[in-house]
Amino acid sequence: MVILLAASSSLKILIIGVPAHTADSNNIFTLLVILLIISCGGAKKVSIRYAKAPEKTLKKFEIKQPKVDLRIHKSKEKLSVVEKINNYVAAFSTVAIEEMKMYDIPASISLAQGILESGMGYSRLAVEANNHFGIKCHSEWEGKRIYHDDDEKGECFRVYKDPRTSYRDHSLFLNSRSRYNLLFDLKIDDYKGWAKGLKKAGYATDPKYSNKLINLIERYSLDRFDIKKKMKRRNNHLEVVKQPSKKKVHLVQKGDTLYSISKKYKVDIKSLVQENQLENNTIFLGQNLIIPIH
DSSP: OEEEEEETTEEEEEEOSOOTTTOOHHHHHHHHHHHHHIIIIITOOOOOOOOOOOOOOOOOOOOOOOOOOHHHHHHHHHOOHHHHHHHHHHHHHHHHHHHHHHHOOOHHHHHHHHHHHHTTTTSHHHHHHOOSSOOBOTTTOOSOEEEEOSSSTTEEEEOOSSHHHHHHHHHHHHHHOGGGGGGGGSOTTOHHHHHHHHHHTTSOOOTTHHHHHHHHHHHTTGGGGSOOOOEEEETTEEEEOOOOOOOEEEEOOTTOOHHHHHHHHTOOHHHHHHHTTOSSSOOOTTOEEEEOOO
16 A cells, blocks of 8 residues: 655655565555656745835825015114104004094094003003003993903903904094083193093003103104194284184994984985994994094
């Protein structure tokens, strides 16, 4: 009997129970054939090659940061207090003069208050809220708000779309509150009287507030922007030209319309729109409207 045992790459052959004298030529031939087959192909190793997966080429995306010109910021940081104040005056003197002509508030006072209250335009309220006069929300304010620590923690302050609007609201704020009425009895060029009057009326709690305003006005000659009393010659004598009367200010209440306000003050709607530079006939609760007086 011929038994074939295969183990991996080799083949072992055992001949069990076949005596040598009984093995005939057929058995020998068969055995030789088997050995020939095994030697030719049975011991051949089969190797399997695995194709290496191509490496993914990841594109490197570079995030290009916008180049910021830091020279502007550096130059601002290096500005002295004098330079900052001069820049502020150059930027807002025209606005202060316009407000003075419309609301009889000395331009020097508006500029000095703006410089002091806004930290020369660098305070948080000035930068984030365009609030240059530290005006708080109060109950009538319906616009955007910002909360800031002042006399108390987290106080509500008004937010404006631009600094010019802040100047306008400052003018209306002083004109519409009775505690400031005495200021408008002062001469337009009496900045000392205005500074002391603002402190007395409670605009600020700082006991040195009036002195700070006066010092700013005198150090930077802000009174040069104030309108002096105009004089005209008549019969070889100088006479003072009367200043135009103060405009009335109406605080918009619930239910008010331009029509009802025009009837109340006996003015036409067109004059109200032009005087207040309104884009349309829409008004808002808490808004201050100038009432033209002819």
